[in-house]
Amino acid sequence: MPELPEVETVRVGLEKLVKGHTIISVEVRWEAIVGMSSAEFDHELAGRTIEKIERRGKYLLFRLSGGMTMISHLRMEGAYYTVPTGTAPAKHDEVTFHLDDRDLFYRDTRKFGRMVLVPDEKTMTIAGLAKIGPEPTDDTLTLEYMVAEFAKTKTYIKPFLLDQSHIAGLGNIYVDETLWQTKIHPLQPANSISKRKLGELRRNIIDELARATKHHGTTVHSFTNAFGQAGQFQNELQVYGRVNQPCERCGTPLVKIKVAQRGTTYCPKCQVLKPVK
Numbered sequence: 001m002p003e004l005p006e007v008e009t010v011r012v013g014l015e016k017l018v019k020g021h022t023i024i025s026v027e028v029r030w031e032a033i034v035g036m037s038s039a040e041f042d043h044e045l046a047g048r049t050i051e052k053i054e055r056r057g058k059y060l061l062f063r064l065s066g067g068m069t070m071i072s073h074l075r076m077e078g079a080y081y082t083v084p085t086g087t088a089p090a091k092h093d094e095v096t097f098h099l100d101d102r103d104l105f106y107r108d109t110r111k112f113g114r115m116v117l118v119p120d121e122k123t124m125t126i127a128g129l130a131k132i133g134p135e136p137t138d139d140t141l142t143l144e145y146m147v148a149e150f151a152k153t154k155t156y157i158k159p160f161l162l163d164q165s166h167i168a169g170l171g172n173i174y175v176d177e178t179l180w181q182t183k184i185h186p187l188q189p190a191n192s193i194s195k196r197k198l199g200e201l202r203r204n205i206i207d208e209l210a211r212a213t214k215h216h217g218t219t220v221h222s223f224t225n226a227f228g229q230a231g232q233f234q235n236e237l238q239v240y241g242r243v244n245q246p247c248e249r250c251g252t253p254l255v256k257i258k259v260a261q262r263g264t265t266y267c268p269k270c271q272v273l274k275p276v277k
Contacts, residue, residue, distance in 0.1 A: 002074050004058060004136070004169025005212035010080060011055045017082045021099040022049045023064075030094040033108065034115045044068070044117050045097070057132050057168030061123060069123045071116045072106075078113030080106055131165045136205045141167060146198045150190045157193065158186035159260035169209065172262050173240045178204045179266065180239040185273040186257075186264045192276045211236070239265045 002010070023045045028038035036044075048068060054061040062070040072078070082102050089096055095106035095115070106113070116126055124130060133149075134140040149166055160166060161175045170178075179186055181204040182197060193201070215236060238248050243256040247267040256265045 002058065002078075003171035003174055004055075004209050005174075005215075007058050007060060007074065007169075008055055008213050010074070011053050011060055014053045014060070014080055018050050018097075018099060018102075018104055019052055020049065021101070022047070024098045024100060026098065027096045028094070029089070029096075030108075030111050033094055033106075033111065033113055034117075041117075045070070050099075056124075056129060057135070057164055058171070059129060063120070067120050069118055069120050071118065071123065071126060071129070073114050073128070075108075075112035075114065076110050078106065078108045080104060128164070133165050133167045135168050136170070136209050138206060141202060141206060143195070143199050143202055146202055147195055150193060150198060152191070154189045154191055156186065156259060157184055157188045157190050158262070158264055160190040162260065162262070167205065170205070172264075173237070174205070174208055174212065176240045176265050177238060178208050180271060181208065183270050183272075185271045186259050186266055187273055189276055192274065239267070241265070 024047075026038070026042040026045050028034050028041050031037055031041075034041045045064070048064040048066055050062055051065055052063045054063060058073060060072040060074070062072065064070060082104050085098070085101065085103055087103055087105075089105060090107070092109045093105045093107050094111065097104040097106075106115075118126060124132075134142075134145065150160070153160065157179065158175055161170050161179075162172070164170075176186070178201060182201045184193065184197060184201065239254055242254050243265050244253050246252065247254055247270060250267065250269050252267055252269040254265050255268055256263055258264065
């Protein structure tokens, strides 16, 4: 699933490609993605201009003229790309936005992605956004917030960080990476982590996501940006996807376990599970 760096990379590309363009018409070939008929979706969008594209966590927010927002979640393999007007859709191109001088395709091999149309003022009321946590930036993710939030639960740190209601934008890749960087075991209870360690984790989360975004995200399976280009950060990963390879810090072979049904790679020597007092 695309995480914050990948979604931000898509957003930046779409801003360059479709911002300021008007939607002439829309065709939907898999209606579950938009939650209404193709005719209804077309009726709601035709004639609206894409004024800007924002991001909140893993969600893309297409701000449209007339006070409407199209909220898009890419889920596992959703992707946007532009093509010349009149280009025939390929097998998995499920939505076509016919713009004033080009077409915007939405491709989704697994058909898990979703688009929701809402008035601007209701954007933050839909499920997923209503309870979303702060963005991982210096200004929005404070140590004071993390200390208070982590103290509330004994949940293992790995699923705690995957829950978007705590911190927005983190997924399996960057949770594994930042826990390794901070030397925290993925099964460490959230409320047992010291303030000093939380400070290190905060710094690593902010820096890692910024660095991954600079490298245009990580391509593990099929992620590409709006220009059809793969990300580059997979070449920088220190633990994710490196099971049985030596830890870059101590040389111990990395191991992989299941935590909350997610494959989790960590170093058994660097990331020791601390006893809870």
